[in-house]
Amino acid sequence: MFGLILFSGICFSQTLIVALGDSLTEGFGVSKEEAYPFLVEKELFGKGHAVKLINAGISGSTSASAASRLKWYIRSQPDIIIIALGGNDGLRGLSVAHMKKNLSKAIELAQSEKIQVLLSGMQIPLNYGTRYTESFRKVFHELAELYKLPIIPFLLKDVGGIPSLNQPDGIHPNPEGHQIIAATVLKHLEPLLPEIK
Numbered sequence: 001m002f003g004l005i006l007f008s009g010i011c012f013s014q015t016l017i018v019a020l021g022d023s024l025t026e027g028f029g030v031s032k033e034e035a036y037p038f039l040v041e042k043e044l045f046g047k048g049h050a051v052k053l054i055n056a057g058i059s060g061s062t063s064a065s066a067a068s069r070l071k072w073y074i075r076s077q078p079d080i081i082i083i084a085l086g087g088n089d090g091l092r093g094l095s096v097a098h099m100k101k102n103l104s105k106a107i108e109l110a111q112s113e114k115i116q117v118l119l120s121g122m123q124i125p126l127n128y129g130t131r132y133t134e135s136f137r138k139v140f141h142e143l144a145e146l147y148k149l150p151i152i153p154f155l156l157k158d159v160g161g162i163p164s165l166n167q168p169d170g171i172h173p174n175p176e177g178h179q180i181i182a183a184t185v186l187k188h189l190e191p192l193l194p195e196i197k
Contacts, residue, residue, distance in 0.1 A: 014050045015193055017041075018073045020066065020106075021084035021120070024155065025057025027178065029167045034175040039182035040189065048196045054078070062088045063099045066106035074109070080116045080192055082185070083107065084155055090124035090136045091171075100139045107147050116192055119144050120152045120185075123160065152188045155181060 019025050019037045027035025032055070041053035056073055058065075063085045070081065083106060089099040103119075110117045121140035126133050144151035156173070158180050159165045165177035173181060 013194065014052060015080065016076060016078045017051060017053045017080045017082065017189070018056050018076070018078045019053060019082045019084060020069060020073065021057040021082070022061040022088055023057065023059035023172060024087060024181075025055060025082075025084050026059050027055070027057065028059050028172045029169075030173075030175050030178060034178055036178045036181040036185060039178060040185050043182065043186055044190070044193070047190075049190075049193055051193065057084075060088060061085060062092070062094065063102035063106075066102050067109050070106050070109055074113055074115070078115055080118060080189070081110050082118045082120060082152075082189070083110075084120035084122075084152075086136075086140070087122045087124070087155075090122060090128075090133075093128045093132070096132065096135045096139055099136075100143065103139070103143055104147075107143065107149065111147065117147070117149050118152065118189055118192060119149045120155045123154050123156070125161075150188055150192060152185060155184065157184050 025037060032038055035055065037053050037055040041051060044051045056069065066083065066085050083103065086099055086103065107117050119140060123137050124133055140151060143149065159173050159177040165173060165180065167174050
């Protein structure tokens with residue numbers, strides 16, 4: 001499904017990636033060029049990968065919108081979907097079982113279209129108690145195992161809870177935080193890309 005691009009008379013394949021997420025993906029509070037999807041695309045270009053990364057982040061989104069939004073982006077025939085949803089479910093204390101069901105629907109839809117899924121794990125503070133927090137964290141790993149998916153264990157690794165890497169709200173990363181997120185995403189995304197020729 002890798003799209004073909006003509007450049008200076010040479011035809012080569014381009015990998016289309018969609019980052020389906022919430023405000024963390026959209027880049028709430030930072031410019032488009034400072035958000036991790038843009039930084040990831042820029043870094044991959046610099047390494048010689050022919051990629052296009054679509055930022056499909058919408059602030060406030062929960063897992064409930066995953067499948068319906070994915071249907072829209074399937075029209076563009078992406079090769080890889082990064083599913084980075086669930087954080088708002090956790091912050092609102094929504095049902096973990098419903099979140100798992102919602103994410104499952106999106107994953108199954110992508111797989112039915114032969115689209116590679118990279119699942120992004122999330123973690124939340126202990127606001128709703130240890131039991132809820134732990135079951136929330138486990139969902140992403142359970143889904144990765146069930147559907148045999150590569151997983152980013154925690155999107156906000158080395159960023160979450162660190163004041164200097166977040167905006168004053170303590171939730172959304174600042175530009176420095178997005179740079180660290182981009183490095184985390186790259187570590188798990190790059191192995192899924194075609195080899196550079």
